[in-house]
Amino acid sequence: MKKVLSDVLVLGAGAAGLAAASKARELGAPNVVLLDEKEEPGGVLPQCIHPGFGLHYLKEDLTGPEFAIRLFERTRSLGVKVFNSTYAMELLAHKGRRVARAVTPEGITEFHSKTVIFATGAREKNSFEIGIVGHRPAGVYTAGEAQTMMDLHGAMPGQEAVIIGSGDVGLIMARRLALQGADVKAVVEMLPYSGGLARNVQQCLFDFGIPLYLSHKATKILGKRRVKAVEIVKVGDRLEEKPGTEFEMRCDTIIVSAGLTPRVELLEKAGARMDPATRSVAVNELLETSIPRVFAAGNALTINDLVDYAAMQGEAAAKSAAGLTQSRRLSSDRWRPVVKGRNTRLVVPQYVSGRREVSFYGRVMQPEEDVYLKVPEIEVEFRQLRVKPAEMLTFTITSKEFRKLKEGKITVTIEPKQ
């Protein structure tokens, strides 16, 4: 069997993986190998043709393909070895090394490495996962599939579309379809608020007069060979269907935009500790999983609002991995759990040492106004004008602030104004 050796092995050449591979080289890791399942690097970026990428990370407003080109040119110029059309199937351990067994165009190859960074991204939830019944006619796509069709292959998914779920990719596709002359009948959202960024509701729906049905649920797809209509019903506060409110909306295309799930099956199978809140692996502040010398970044770690955050997590993981190529152990820290308090759905990282500065990413459960994000153990608080489940919270706690921490856990909690 073919064997490839490296110091840092990065899985996935999307924003997080490209940033990780480049950063690892810049920090002196001699041998960095990057695997990607697609023929072209960039992950989902090449099909995200709208602007809005890179404002934080590159201080420029770029489209997805432009952002990917920038990242890939840096990766290439730094001498990262890139394997395209390569799919990692299994993560193993062998003589103190981590081994990813992968299918490549040359057959099965074992990639042996001191460290591994999972930047494997996320997959979309499909219509079966959100409980829609009916036949399986043509014309049902996830938002990402519709985006691949339109923006990479120049094909229209249909002419009369209903979008189920108001995640950002669904909103972006509503606009793309409208611009391309399709009739976008509605975006249907089960919750009483949008799952996407407010600016996308404005510029993708309201700009084009596309109605947003909040607190409505699609229950059934009608049509045998091709989608003919979708059945929609109003839902109440506890998402219960309200009898007598059902109606049909005619359409030939249904686009499901019901959110993303991190792709970390390989890590789960290898025994990494999981966090049910992020549906991914739990990590410490070095972005290291419970499997030593294996790291996670980008949407594989937690679903990010911005590609910039994914790239920054890639760099953070690379910093940890590159540090390990010089010494055997990363740190002798004792890890304290990060506990979720009031109105806190998820927090990454899940463990901290209290000895260094940490960038946190979090999400709330319910929208609220004028609240404080608090870490009571160290008396830190950040005022938030608004918090929404669709909008990621980011905050940094410095090592100085951590000095107040005594024994035990830290809590991240959202508290109303006193």
Place this chain on the structure above:
Amino acid sequence: MNQETGKLRMICIVCPLGCELEMETGREPKQIVNIKGSRCFKGIEYAAREVADPRRVLMAVVKVRDGHLPVVSVKTDEPIPKRMLLDAVKAISRIEMEAPVKAGDIVIGNLMGTGARVVATNNMRKAD
């Protein structure tokens, strides 16, 4: 828009924060006299432009002959009037380029008299 009170609400689209702007417009319909809700000066600039002359950057795809994929992504290099978006997409759809294409290549020099250029945003190599 509520015509009677001269009040206007919109969500700022400049950055992902999505500030909810509340404005009062003056006697001149295209003038703002008061604005609330913006977390930075860009929101105020955006609101002024949005009331006077709403514009958007347009993105689309252009057909490519002999490319490794059938279309390449493009954008306008400056925002164009919002009311022209749909016609502009039709104009862009009629273009056909030949591979190879480099990101930054100019596809249309002056889009429908707006002065905006349409530029490629991705590379497209010749099909093998």
